[in-house]
Amino acid sequence: MHANPKAVEETGAKLIDGNAIGAAMRAELAGEITALQQRGVTPGLAVVLVGDNPASQVYVRMKGKACEEAGLYHETIKLPKDTTEADLMSLLERLNVNHKIHGILVQLPLPKQIDTHRALHRIDPRKDVDGFHPENVGKVAVGDPTGFRPATPYGVQQLLIRTGVETKGAHAVVVGRSNVVGRPMAALLLQDGPGGNATVTVCHSRTRGIEQYTRQADILIVAIGKPEFVTGDMVKPGAVVIDVGVNRVDDPTKKQGYRLVGDVRFEEAKHVASAITPVPGGVGPMTITMLLYNTVQAARQWVRP
Ligand code: NAP
Secondary structure, three states: OOOOHHHHHHHOOEEOOHHHHHHHHHHHHHHHHHHHHHOOOOOEEEEEEEOOOHHHHHHHHHHHHHHHHHOOEEEEEEEOOOOOHHHHHHHHHHHHOOOOOOEEEEOOOOOOOOOHHHHHHHOOHHHOOOOOOHHHHHHHHHOOOOOOOOHHHHHHHHHHHHOOOOOOOOEEEEEOOOOOOHHHHHHHHHOOOOOOOOEEEEEOOOOOOHHHHHOOOOEEEEOOOOOOOEOHHHOOOOOEEEEOOOEEEEOOOOOOOEEEEOOEOHHHHOOOOOEEOOOOOOHHHHHHHHHHHHHHHHHHOOOOO
16 A cells, blocks of 8 residues: 555555454454354363453453454453462463363563563463464564464454455554564464565664654554654655553543543544554454454364364
């Protein structure tokens, strides 16, 4: 997508609708779920929540609801916040051998007494639908399609593909280098295939003069967790902007006292970009959709040819 910047200035950017794209992808997946069920396998997801982090509770509820709507089997296992690492490990061992469960997800963050790496490494890599086990991280890094792609960057890649954004040869700038979003995002954009073959720059909190990089981006993907950090003048005219950030900012005019904003100042960026994701309604719905895709991918491994 290479829009004429002037036209963009006059008309505003095209809105990339994650709700619509996510719904279309879930409808496509429904046929495969039915086919698996006819062969005796109902894809099953276990979501493990340790503690009572309010945001995590919301995410876990949304994941359970999405499984139900898609016809997947799911279990949400809630453990108290003082759960020991040993207790979590033994639960994961049980889930690893539970035949009804094809995907296991441990909701992050975990309480301090539990080592996150040790917990994530204990999940059977064949059930690691979040794609955080080193075996899957490695597979994604080398472009092995049997690896599970972390849901959020996988969803961003699908948004780009399904919006017709040409990644091949484009300069993609990823702001943020977390293991959940930034790093796997860069790996996916580098792969040789659809939604890949980009030239990738990764920026982070120690990057000097970050706006020099963001202004060069044909595709700008921002995942830092800083409300409206990227202003309109940091965006190249005609760029495609994907805003992964979800931040609560105080807003007394709202019933709940806050509103959600992204990492990009949407009202400015929409006049400069050729296409942009809103927050909410952009990347968020894609993350849940790709979790369902990964659970179905996990279940497929257990179907006899
Ligand atoms: P994270 O683990 O906190 O990582 C943030 C990254 O941003 C780090 O790499 C950090 O750099 C970088 N960063 C922080 N401040 C920066 C700055 N001023 N300039 C440049 N880079 C900066 O966060 P995350 O898990 O990746 O999540 C990022 C955002 O995406 C959050 O708002 C989160 O809520 C949202 N998110 C949304 C979804 C969804 O489904 N929509 C899913 C996941 C995350 P250093 O490494 O140098 O510290």
